[in-house]
Amino acid sequence: MKITSLDVFQLDLPYAGGTYRLSHGRDYDSFDATFVRLRTDTGLEGWGESTPFGATYIAAHARGVRTGIEEMATGVLGRDPRLTDRVWDAMGQRLAGHNHAKAAIDLAVWDLAGKALGLPVHALLGGATGQRMPVISSIHAGSPEDMRARVADHRARGYRGHSIKIGASDAEGGPALDADRIRAVLDGRQTGEFFLVDANGGLSPEHALRLLNLLPAGLDFVLEAPCASWLETLSLRQRCSVPIMLDELVLEDSDLVHMISTDAADGLGLKITKAGGLTPSRRQRDICRAAGLVMSVQDTVGSTLSFAALAHLGSTVPPHLLRCILDVRDMVTLPVGAIDAPIRDGGILLGDAPGLGVDVDASLFPTPVASYSL
Ligand SMILES: [Mg+2]
Structure with missing residues (x-):
């Protein structure tokens, strides 16, 4: 063939x-x-x-x-x-x-x-766990009230996790606005929900520490991709008690090995396209598993085919290490095909159609x- x-x-x-x-x-x-x-x-x-x-x-x-x-x-x-x-x-x-x-x-x-x-791709990747995958929303930066409303909308549609985008410049409101956003959104937290507070590399360590100091104790969230460089991330890591996931800094396998060897984070935003497809993503999944790192299996954005790929990989991650998958289908208005993967009972279960399963x-x-x- x-x-x-x-x-x-x-x-x-x-x-x-x-x-x-x-x-x-x-x-x-x-x-x-x-x-x-x-x-x-x-x-x-x-x-x-x-x-x-x-x-x-x-x-x-x-x-x-x-x-x-x-x-x-x-x-x-x-x-x-x-x-x-x-x-x-x-x-x-x-x-x-x-x-x-x-x-x-x-x-x-x-x-x-x-x-x-x-065979479905998840079978070729080692086999699906058969557990529903929790789905995370992608809540872009806005006013605290608007972000809270969009979280509520996704909650009503079956999303159990929420990725909250922050990183306000001083002119926009700085750490105080970011703290207000986090407080507003976590105020409505429901049992079983989880929150990733994602700065997409937009914070200096100084901004991040000021922001964290403004928050009340006991808020349950993970800080994702706080800083744009390894140096800043490691500096912040040593001075903050909030769990950290990385995303944009880790593209290659060697970046992931660096992250582990420097104990820079507790989890990874594993994005299929960022890694170069399912072939390297499968390796990164296994490296994360060996290191006990939580995975958020995602893609940068995309339509039905990108969703299918990440959902097949996510299906093969043991549930205790799978933080969530991102339903990129929800982010764009144009599906390019059909796939049997509705959000139901708090998560997504893929079917067994051969290949990626997209018509x-x-x-x-x-x-x-x-x-x-x-
Ligand atoms: Mg991210």
Whole structure:
């Protein structure tokens, strides 16, 4: 079995909540998404996706996905998609780094591998635990009252966790506003709920310490990605008692090993595209497990295919280490296919359809922006 063609498609995915606001004045209205369709000599086709969170979130941008695919395409053609690590290595032989470009192809490879073997991707990743995965919302920065209302809305829709974005500049209100946001949201906490307070690297240690000093004792939350650099993060880590998860600082396996060796955090935001697809994400899952780290299995953003990939990986994480998954479907207005994965009884359970299990809506993809074939 070999890959015979690679088609690239582009779609804009509007953000479902109007404008998404992050620390440092970063605003996003829509996300430029790249989709990959691989076809094989057996007639099977597999689909993948890579949707960077704009161009200022991490070192990834949407046009770079498509240019990166152009660099790697000839190395993928002719490969057996069931040999997932070997295809990933072939991409690396043509392009260093650029995980976000590799992810689009890697997801399509896993989709094909599952379809070829008649198994869901979660089975190829070691097997689903059979436990419902708690789902986390993504609450962009706003006024305390507005953020509290959006949490309540997600709570009513079955979300058990909430990711609260903070990082107000001094002009916006600084640590005092961030403290008000956290207090307002955690005030309404229900039994069994959890909160990640995510600064997306937007705090100096000074801002973070002032913020934490403004909060009353006993608030139960995890501080995610407080600072933009390792030095700042480690400085804060030594002076704060709140548990910390990292996200944007960890892209490569070596970043994760560094995080563990310096005891920089208690958990990881494991994002499929950030890592370079399911192939490296599977490794990072196992490294986290070996180190006893909690995982929040996510992606930067994306549509149905990105959601499927993270949900398959999340299905294989032992429940005591799975903090949550992110339902990226909720963040954009355009689903690109159907998948059997409703939020029910506080979580999501994936079905057993082969591959990624997404019935892609072909009408959304009439014309590729690039095509490569044997
Ligand atoms: Mg994060």
